[in-house]
Amino acid sequence: MSTxxxxxxxxxxxxxxxxxxIAELEGMEVRAYCDVFEKSAQALLEQFGGAYATTDTDRFFNDPELDAIYVTTQHDTHTEYSIRALEAGKHVLVEKPLAMTAEDCVRxxxxxxxxxxxxxxxxxxRYYELxxxxxxxxxxPVVVTMQMMDNRWGDTIWGNDPIKGGGNVLSQGCHSTDILRFVSGGDPVEVYAAGANYxxxxxxxxxxxxxxRFDNGAAGSxxxxxxxxxxxxxKFFMxxxxxNKSITITDRLTTMIYTEAGKEPQLFKGTESGFLEENKAFLRCLQEDAPAPIDHVDGLYATLMVLQAFESLRSGKPEPIKSVVEQAVASLAGNVKS
Ligand SMILES: NC(=O)c1ccc[n+]([C@@H]2O[C@H](COP(=O)([O-])OP(=O)(O)OC[C@H]3O[C@@H](n4cnc5c(N)ncnc54)[C@H](O)[C@@H]3O)[C@@H](O)[C@H]2O)c1
Structure with missing residues (x-):
C-alpha cells in the first residue's frame, strides 16, 4: 500500500x-499542518517537513492528497473538524475526548x-503494556479502581474553560473511564457519583x-x-x-505488582509508550483495512461515563450508561423503532 x-x-x-x-513510522508521513496561528503550523512544517502549513481550513480539508486527518485541537472543535474530515473522504484520528457531549459523539x-x-x-x-x-x-476482575489525581490546573488554561475544555474531570477523566472499561472487560450499566466544583x-x-456497575458483574471506582x-x-494508579489475586499499578502505570495467594508477589516494569503504539495501531488499521481498534462507540462510552457521573452529582441518583449508548448505536444503524 502507498504511503x-x-x-x-x-x-x-x-x-x-x-x-x-509519525516520523518514526514507515508507511505514513505528514503532508499538511493547519492551525489558527500560522506560526504554529509553520513551526511543525519546518521541524518535520511536508508540503505546506496553512490557516485555511477549506484548503486543508479539501486537499485531495490527504488520506487521513489528525484532529488535535481544543475539545469544542473536535466535532466540526472530525465530521468535515470524514465528509471530505478522510480517515480520522481524533484526540480524546471524542467530543464534549453525547450528542456530538453520536454526530x-x-x-x-x-x-x-x-x-x-x-x-x-489503552496501549500501555502493563x-x-x-x-x-x-x-x-471483580473490582477495578482507577485514580488520576493531578496537581492543580491553572484557572486560565483552556482545559478549564467550560466551553473549550470542560475541566480536568472531563478532559482527563475520559482516559480513566476508557481504561476502567477496558480492564473490567464489561460495559458500564450505570454510575453513581459524588463530587463538585470545589x-x-x-x-x-x-x-x-x-x-x-459493569454488565459482567464487575464493580469499578x-x-x-x-x-x-x-x-x-x-498521578495514575490502578x-x-x-x-485470591490482586494487581497494583503505580509510577504512572509503569510498575506493577501481582499477588496470588500462596505465591511470591511478582514485579513487572513497563513504559509509557502509548502515543507511539496508538499511531502504529491507527496505521495498521488503515493498511489492513481493519476496523479502528478504538472507535466512535468507545469514544462515546468514555465521554458518557463522565457525563452521566456529572448527571448523578446533580440528581443524587445512579444514572444509566449502557442503555443510552445502545440506543444511540441502534439509531446509527437505522434500527430505532419510532
Ligand atoms: N492523550 C493525551 O495524553 C493528551 C495529553 C494532552 C492533550 N491531549 C489532547 O490533545 C488535544 C490538544 O491538546 P494540546 O495539549 O495539544 O493543546 P494545545 O493548546 O497545546 O494545542 C492546541 C492547538 O490547536 C490550535 N487551535 C485551537 N483552535 C483551533 C481551531 N479552531 N482551528 C485550528 N487550530 C486550532 C491552537 O492554536 C493550538 O496550536 C486535546 O484534545 C487534548 O485533550 C491529549
Missing part, C-alpha cells in the same frame, strides 16, 4: 507529539458510519469519585481531579482484584 499522507489540524503540544510519532459516529471511513479515538493509555499484562493475569473559578467540576498529585501512588 498514508496525513494532515494535522491543531499544531500545539499534541500535534507536535503525533508528528514525532461524529453518524458521519463515520455514513462515510465508511475509519475514526480512531486516541486513548493512548494494562495488557494486567488483563492477561486477571481477565475477569475551587475552579470557571465553575467546572474539579474533583469527583464515581462508582460504576474512579477518583479523578486536580487537588494534588500524591507522590506515593503517582488496582484490579479477583478472588
Amino acid at each position: 498514508i499522507r496525513v494532515g494535522i489540524i491543531g499544531c500545539g503540544s499534541l500535534g507536535k507529539l503525533h508528528a514525532t510519532c 461524529i459516529g453518524e458521519a463515520t458510519v455514513r462515510t465508511g471511513k475509519k475514526l480512531f479515538t486516541a486513548f493512548k493509555m 494494562l495488557w499484562k494486567a488483563k492477561e493475569l486477571i481477565p475477569q 475551587y475552579q473559578p470557571t465553575g467546572v467540576i474539579d474533583n469527583m469519585v464515581a462508582v460504576f 474512579l477518583v479523578q481531579g486536580d487537588s494534588s498529585c500524591p507522590p506515593h501512588t503517582s 488496582q484490579l482484584f479477583a478472588e
Whole structure:
C-alpha cells in the first residue's frame, strides 16, 4: 500500500507529539499542518517537513492528497473538524475526548458510519503494556479502581474553560473511564457519583469519585481531579482484584505488582509508550483495512461515563450508561423503532 499522507489540524503540544510519532513510522508521513496561528503550523512544517502549513481550513480539508486527518485541537472543535474530515473522504484520528457531549459523539459516529471511513479515538493509555499484562493475569476482575489525581490546573488554561475544555474531570477523566472499561472487560450499566466544583473559578467540576456497575458483574471506582498529585501512588494508579489475586499499578502505570495467594508477589516494569503504539495501531488499521481498534462507540462510552457521573452529582441518583449508548448505536444503524 502507498504511503498514508496525513494532515494535522491543531499544531500545539499534541500535534507536535503525533508528528514525532509519525516520523518514526514507515508507511505514513505528514503532508499538511493547519492551525489558527500560522506560526504554529509553520513551526511543525519546518521541524518535520511536508508540503505546506496553512490557516485555511477549506484548503486543508479539501486537499485531495490527504488520506487521513489528525484532529488535535481544543475539545469544542473536535466535532466540526472530525465530521468535515470524514465528509471530505478522510480517515480520522481524533484526540480524546471524542467530543464534549453525547450528542456530538453520536454526530461524529453518524458521519463515520455514513462515510465508511475509519475514526480512531486516541486513548493512548489503552496501549500501555502493563494494562495488557494486567488483563492477561486477571481477565475477569471483580473490582477495578482507577485514580488520576493531578496537581492543580491553572484557572486560565483552556482545559478549564467550560466551553473549550470542560475541566480536568472531563478532559482527563475520559482516559480513566476508557481504561476502567477496558480492564473490567464489561460495559458500564450505570454510575453513581459524588463530587463538585470545589475551587475552579470557571465553575467546572474539579474533583469527583464515581462508582460504576459493569454488565459482567464487575464493580469499578474512579477518583479523578486536580487537588494534588500524591507522590506515593503517582498521578495514575490502578488496582484490579479477583478472588485470591490482586494487581497494583503505580509510577504512572509503569510498575506493577501481582499477588496470588500462596505465591511470591511478582514485579513487572513497563513504559509509557502509548502515543507511539496508538499511531502504529491507527496505521495498521488503515493498511489492513481493519476496523479502528478504538472507535466512535468507545469514544462515546468514555465521554458518557463522565457525563452521566456529572448527571448523578446533580440528581443524587445512579444514572444509566449502557442503555443510552445502545440506543444511540441502534439509531446509527437505522434500527430505532419510532
Ligand atoms: N492523550 C493525551 O495524553 C493528551 C495529553 C494532552 C492533550 N491531549 C489532547 O490533545 C488535544 C490538544 O491538546 P494540546 O495539549 O495539544 O493543546 P494545545 O493548546 O497545546 O494545542 C492546541 C492547538 O490547536 C490550535 N487551535 C485551537 N483552535 C483551533 C481551531 N479552531 N482551528 C485550528 N487550530 C486550532 C491552537 O492554536 C493550538 O496550536 C486535546 O484534545 C487534548 O485533550 C491529549
